[in-house]
Amino acid sequence: MKIPLLDLKKQYALVRAETEKSIRDVLESQLFIGGKYVADFEEAVAGYSGVRCAVGVSSGTDALLVSLMALGICRSPLDEGPADEVIVPAYTFFATAGSVWRAGARPVFADINPDTYNIDPDSVLSKITPRTRAIIPVHLYGQCAEMERIREIASARSIAVIEDGAQAIGASRDGVKVGNFGDCACLSFFPSKNLGGLGDGGMVLTNDESLAKSVRELRNHGMEPKYYHRRVGGNFRLDAIQAAGLLAKLPHLDAWGEMRRANAAFYDSAFAGCPQVRTPRIDPRNRSIYNQYVISVGNRDEVLAHLRDMEIGCEIYYPLPLHIQECFKPLGYAEGDFPNSEYAAKHTIALPIYPELEKGQLERIAGAVAESAR
Numbered sequence: 001m002k003i004p005l006l007d008l009k010k011q012y013a014l015v016r017a018e019t020e021k022s023i024r025d026v027l028e029s030q031l032f033i034g035g036k037y038v039a040d041f042e043e044a045v046a047g048y049s050g051v052r053c054a055v056g057v058s059s060g061t062d063a064l065l066v067s068l069m070a071l072g073i074c075r076s077p078l079d080e081g082p083a084d085e086v087i088v089p090a091y092t093f094f095a096t097a098g099s100v101w102r103a104g105a106r107p108v109f110a111d112i113n114p115d116t117y118n119i120d121p122d123s124v125l126s127k128i129t130p131r132t133r134a135i136i137p138v139h140l141y142g143q144c145a146e147m148e149r150i151r152e153i154a155s156a157r158s159i160a161v162i163e164d165g166a167q168a169i170g171a172s173r174d175g176v177k178v179g180n181f182g183d184c185a186c187l188s189f190f191p192s193k194n195l196g197g198l199g200d201g202g203m204v205l206t207n208d209e210s211l212a213k214s215v216r217e218l219r220n221h222g223m224e225p226k227y228y229h230r231r232v233g234g235n236f237r238l239d240a241i242q243a244a245g246l247l248a249k250l251p252h253l254d255a256w257g258e259m260r261r262a263n264a265a266f267y268d269s270a271f272a273g274c275p276q277v278r279t280p281r282i283d284p285r286n287r288s289i290y291n292q293y294v295i296s297v298g299n300r301d302e303v304l305a306h307l308r309d310m311e312i313g314c315e316i317y318y319p320l321p322l323h324i325q326e327c328f329k330p331l332g333y334a335e336g337d338f339p340n341s342e343y344a345a346k347h348t349i350a351l352p353i354y355p356e357l358e359k360g361q362l363e364r365i366a367g368a369v370a371e372s373a374r
Contacts, residue, residue: 003352003361005313006192010356011256015248022244032240041243044250045187045203049169049179053212055204056238057219060166060188063202064099064136066236067184070204070214071160073133075104076232084133089119090323091341092138096164097322105133107331109323111338115281117141117294117348120340121149128153134160139168139178141317142194142291143282147173147181162186165205167291169195170257174285179205184215189246194260194291195253201242259355260290263362267293267351270366276373292317293353299374300347306372307349312365315350 012019026037038056046054057063068074073084086100090109097107110123119137135154137145147163154161161182165171168178169187179185189201204215217224222233264280271277278296282288294317297303307314321341323333335342351365 001361001364002311003313003357003365005315005350005352006354007356008191008196011249011354015252018248019245022248023241026240026244029240033237035240037240037243037247038238041238041247041250042203044247045169046205048250048253049177049205051179051185051205052207053205053209055206055212055215055219056243057202057204057215057236058238059200060186060190060202061095061099062219062234062236063166063186063188063204064095064162064164065102066215066218066234067162067186067204068099068103068105068134069218069233070211071134071162071183073100073103073105073160079104082131085129085131086134086136087119087124087127087132088136088322089138089140089341090321090338091117091318091344092140092164092322093166093318094322094325095166096136096138097328100136101328106131107322107328108132109331109333109338111340112140112344113146114340114343116143116145116283117344118143118145119150121146121153123338124150125153128157128159132157132159134162136162136164137182138164138166139171141280141294142168142171142289143280144168144171144173144178144181144286144288146283151181166190166202167193168289169193170253171289172287173283175287180207183208184211189242194256194289195246195249197242198245199239199242201238201246203238256355257289260353261288263353263355263357264288264290264293266359266362267295267353267366270363271295271370274370274373277369290353292350294348294350295369296344296347297349297369297373298347299372300349302374303369303372304349307365307368310364310368312368313352316345316348317350319345321345
């Protein structure tokens with residue numbers, strides 16, 4: 001019985017009728033850029049997240065880039081002197097640091113909390129310099145970072161905070177949802193996310209209407225009004241077909257989150273008697289949406305091989321920390337600089353956690369891990 005890491009076909013069966021109707025509406029209208037579905041989706045996500053403004057963009061990566069640009073962290077060819085610095089975690093998806101680099105700023109890496117895999121505020125504090133312009137905490141695997149401490153550090157120094165919520169729409173801390181902790185937050189609707197589109201898509205959330213206005217201009221080449229450009233932006237627009245597909249899924253998001261939490265609870269219980277398996281540690285102040293369920297084991301490669309032999313989907317997020325990626329060698333980091341990030345990269349495995357998993361599948365996955373972990 002093959003078990004995939006993610007089964008989007010089961011999810012699609014639930015929303016097929018509404019999705020296909022919405023896409024037909026877009027096709028009949030022949031309005032593929034902007035329009036009703038994009039506006040309705042922005043309004044729906046803003047309401048869901050409890051923020052004033054939501055601006056649809058072309059991907060989660062572009063949400064990060066355009067947020068940096070809107071905050072003035074964007075080096076032009078005419079700029080001179082040292083680059084702005086932006087603090088990011090050493091252990092996360094590449095886009096967080098890659099977007100800083102593309103904006104012409106310098107990514108400065110910080111280590112993670114070994115329990116939650118989120119950026120460590122103490123490490124952040126140690127990396128601040130007079131050139132630090134922003135901090136990008138990532139709500140990794142669907143769990144909020146320690147935002148009150150990060151906000152305190154940033155506010156005392158007039159440093160911007162950009163939440164990377166690519167894996168965390170709907171996640172909350174002390175009852176407050178992602179999007180309300182920083183100057184803005186960035187979402188991704190890549191198909192594998194808990195709210196996944198029909199391709200790439202993203203969004204910037206903010207309670208700052210002036211910042212939202214800047215993002216709207218920058219996503220359309222910095223154009224306002226048409227053919228007049230006060231600054232250089234990009235083509236960061238969200239397609240109408242993506243918005244239509246995502247609108248069909250959004251009403252189901254909370255129910256899917258509950259099912260993910262139930263699956264996580266099953267795993268937690270199944271591994272309770274298996275000390276070789278370290279299960280996700282969720283801060284009691286957090287409500288995780290479990291975009292991934294990530295365990296840590298001492299013999300990661302053996303467990304991985306066993307799961308694959310049994311045709312159980314699994315994945316390594318992320319096998320090489322950002323500070324030792326080849327493209328960032330000019331920054332001067334070395335192996336050993338961020339031990340918690342490096343440990344996580346060498347010992348973690350993501351197991352299937354999608355809502356449609358059946359009990360027999362969960363039992364098979366847990367059993368396979370337990371019998372191979374050392």
